[in-house]
Amino acid sequence: MSDLQIDHLGIAVKSIATAQAFYQKLGITPGHEEMVEGEKVRVVMIPTGESRIELLEPTSPDSTIAKFLEKRGEGLHHVCLRVSDLPATVERLKAEGVRLVSDEIKIGAGGHQYVFVHPSSAGGVLIELVQGR
Numbered sequence: 001m002s003d004l005q006i007d008h009l010g011i012a013v014k015s016i017a018t019a020q021a022f023y024q025k026l027g028i029t030p031g032h033e034e035m036v037e038g039e040k041v042r043v044v045m046i047p048t049g050e051s052r053i054e055l056l057e058p059t060s061p062d063s064t065i066a067k068f069l070e071k072r073g074e075g076l077h078h079v080c081l082r083v084s085d086l087p088a089t090v091e092r093l094k095a096e097g098v099r100l101v102s103d104e105i106k107i108g109a110g111g112h113q114y115v116f117v118h119p120s121s122a123g124g125v126l127i128e129l130v131q132g133r
């Protein structure tokens with residue numbers, strides 16, 4: 001048994017307005033934009049059943065999303081998994097030698113706790129881990 005769930009898929013886009021237009025064609029009502037100052041991004045969450053799609057648009061050229069767009073172009077940026085005990089999971093990963101982007105659990109917009117696992121430890125995909133509610 002696993003308590004892992006896909007919380008959301010993060011997609012890096014040049015323009016949320018353009019990207020949202022596609023999802024509107026699929027019948028999705030446009031979500032409301034949120035600024036995440038710390039990450040220098042504008043974010044829209046699109047509900048998809050139990051999961052969500054997170055559209056990420058940089059608000060500054062030195063945002064990590066801006067750098068990603070420059071290097072890789074638009075596309076899948078990260079997969080976010082929800083775990084039931086984030087601190088214990090982070091300790092276990094560290095003990096196993098898994099490379100994390102930051103050693104500390106961070107507090108995001110809306111107060112959720114998260115940490116990123118480096119793609120070199122996760123099959124080439126940036127993994128975001130969040131504490132389940």
Ligand code: CO
Binds near residue numbers: 010054078128
């Ligand atoms: Co995310």
